[in-house]
């Protein structure tokens with residue numbers, strides 16, 4: 001009975017979404033001088049610092065490039081989903097049906113990007129993923145385009161690096177949800193193939209993780225290194241507990257994708273972070289002119305440093321602006337996605353492009369080490385892998 005009631009409710013919601021879509025199509029046929037971008041990001045809850053970075057970066061881009069593109073005024077409608085996919089789905093529906101947005105963007109964690117995918121497909125609205133990093137995301141809708149990264153891109157590379165660096169025994173700590181599982185799988189595939197050994201595996205909840213029991217176990221097990229994936233925003237808390245338990249003095253190194261060493265939080269981690277090697281697509285210290293200007297403008301506007309999350313947002317809004325230029329302001333979803341496919345530009349992270357087949361990002365992955373420069377901690381890049389595609393898809 002309950003199940004039946006629930007499915008009836010679902011059917012009713014789907015019907016009203018479909019009816020809403022019909023009226024959306026009719027009204028958007030009228031010549032409209034505004035492009036509406038529905039930005040769904042976590043502004044509250046445990047992932048709020050990532051929502052803030054995305055919001056900042058988009059504000060900065062609009063400040064620098066103006067709010068008019070191809071003769072249309074860009075209106076950004078920000079909605080907070082607190083990283084809860086139930087909220088995201090409801091908000092995406094409202095944005096599509098009531099606000100009649102032309103583009104959906106943001107998505108701070110994988111479940112929120114996935115929850116929106118069927119709606120993007122049904123409404124034929126592009127979904128620009130600016131942070132979530134699980135490989136399968138772009139396969140869930142032909143309207144999804146990603147400007148962030150995948151965990152496969154960085155975890156394979158750090159797996160190979162660990163072998164070459166002579167690391168033999170690793171214990172892993174990963175967030176217990178899709179990107180954590182990707183990070184673990186791709187790291188292990190490469191590390192074990194190279195002769196490495198994984199001696200312990202621990203998964204922690206995505207929300208409010210307590211790292212203490214794991215850290216205690218690590219002190220006793222004494223692996224050469226810990227492979228850590230926590231999503232952007234959580235690295236500070238991890239390193240605080242790491243230091244409190246004296247692991248910074250234990251000789252056990254932290255390695256992983258660069259999410260744990262987010263530049264946004266790095267300075268607050270203190271000396272415990274020094275020497276940590278990670279693989280990632282962006283460092284605040286990336287030594288290019290484009291990045292130096294980006295970092296200076298971001299610091300000036302927000303009195304803080306941009307991290308990799310900010311760059312995903314900055315490039316995401318750039319992609320939207322450039323696609324609109326290419327379509328001459330046509331907001332048809334298919335036209336916009338076609339315009340985004342194959343687009344290439346120089347990001348603060350280095351050269352990037354959108355793979356025309358997968359709509360996923362192609363970018364350099366850098367291996368970096370935390371060092372102190374001019375009194376601040378930075379991820380200093382020392383090796384570059386050029387134009388890395390999402391290895392999570394190509395290997396299927």
Ligand code: PHB
Pocket residue numbers: 108109110111131132133134179230231232259
């Ligand atoms: C994700 O949920 O896909 C995600 C979020 C933040 C990250 C990486 C992955 O830093």
